[in-house]
Amino acid sequence: MTDDVILKVRDASVTFDMERGESKVLNDVSVDIYRDEILGVVGESGSGKSMFAEALLDAVVEPGQLTGEVTYYPRDGDPIDVLSQTPEELRAFRWEEISMVFQGAMSSFNPTKSIRGHFVETIRAHGEDKQSGMERARELLSDLYLNADRVLDSYPHELSGGMKQRTLIALSLVLDPEVLVMDEPTAALDLLMQRSILRLLNEIQSKYDLTIVFITHDLPLVAELADRLAVMYAFEFAEIGTTSEILNGAAHPYTRALLNVTPNIEAPVEEMQVIEGSSPDPVNVPAGCSYHPRCPLATSKCQQSDPEYYDVGEDHQARCHHWKKARREIELSQREQAGRSR
Numbered sequence: 001m002t003d004d005v006i007l008k009v010r011d012a013s014v015t016f017d018m019e020r021g022e023s024k025v026l027n028d029v030s031v032d033i034y035r036d037e038i039l040g041v042v043g044e045s046g047s048g049k050s051m052f053a054e055a056l057l058d059a060v061v062e063p064g065q066l067t068g069e070v071t072y073y074p075r076d077g078d079p080i081d082v083l084s085q086t087p088e089e090l091r092a093f094r095w096e097e098i099s100m101v102f103q104g105a106m107s108s109f110n111p112t113k114s115i116r117g118h119f120v121e122t123i124r125a126h127g128e129d130k131q132s133g134m135e136r137a138r139e140l141l142s143d144l145y146l147n148a149d150r151v152l153d154s155y156p157h158e159l160s161g162g163m164k165q166r167t168l169i170a171l172s173l174v175l176d177p178e179v180l181v182m183d184e185p186t187a188a189l190d191l192l193m194q195r196s197i198l199r200l201l202n203e204i205q206s207k208y209d210l211t212i213v214f215i216t217h218d219l220p221l222v223a224e225l226a227d228r229l230a231v232m233y234a235f236e237f238a239e240i241g242t243t244s245e246i247l248n249g250a251a252h253p254y255t256r257a258l259l260n261v262t263p264n265i266e267a268p269v270e271e272m273q274v275i276e277g278s279s280p281d282p283v284n285v286p287a288g289c290s291y292h293p294r295c296p297l298a299t300s301k302c303q304q305s306d307p308e309y310y311d312v313g314e315d316h317q318a319r320c321h322h323w324k325k326a327r328r329e330i331e332l333s334q335r336e337q338a339g340r341s342r
């Protein structure tokens, strides 16, 4: 792929001190995110996806403790050490460089404020010119196939779920950020609306040269959009690679199980918990490979030694001692070919 890295994450960890012990809900995650790519982050509920998203913007909520390094490389200018910014720098950074649509953010609209009021407030809070900011708002709303004037004059309750979500995307882009992080942005919408939002994101991405990090439990959905997929298991990435590498040559038994849970992009979305066994408790993550208690291929090596990344293909890594065997022995059910061609 490209060497043009926009976000470099090294050993990012999030811990909570619990009565039962230290809970590590993001475990030394390292990854490079490339400029203008769409990276899909997938995994079961509670695997640490939101923690990863929040780490990118230094937005982990107390009492969570975030450590490690996150470096942001703007198109022009010096790299920014995200985790050592002052609160004021961080406030600007979060909308102007990296913007995030949080899980459940649709309910964060203030019901007593018009949509126009939400845009004006955001533009003003960042000291931007109101007129040019509102011009951009209008353009973004129409890019998202909304009637800009009608939406701006509306109150949140007057918009449907799909309209609200698109408005939220426009709002998150109004200060022209380089990166958009979206945490389960379509979970509350029906399947058709999810698909249409995905198509719109694709268009918006290329028009504005955005880098998008799209977080979801829904692998088939994000596979339609993402250039690369990062599969999260037990608070770290089990596998990362281009979408077509992952769909056609997944090397981690967990990824192969995920693909078989939702074998076909047309199939009804099923809960991922149907993979036998349960996901690990962050206070008590299994030693060795954290997936070994659920893995059909586990050996004593897996119980003892935590696998590093193995190179399993072009721009494709997996943390499994037995990745070759996984490909040979864990068959993938018939799937439609998905994946984005650019």
Ligand SMILES: Nc1ncnc2c1ncn2[C@@H]1O[C@H](COP(=O)(O)OP(=O)(O)OP(=O)(O)O)[C@@H](O)[C@H]1O
Residues within 6 Å of the ligand: 016, 023, 025, 043, 044, 045, 046, 047, 048, 049, 050, 051, 052, 062, 063, 064, 103, 217, 282
């Ligand atoms: N304030 C907190 N105190 C302690 N543990 C927490 C706190 N917030 C989250 N966690 C734990 O962190 C882990 C990772 O949570 P995270 O929200 O990142 O998961 P997720 O993969 O995004 O799941 P989901 O898809 O359900 O949102 C979970 O085990 C969760 O219970």
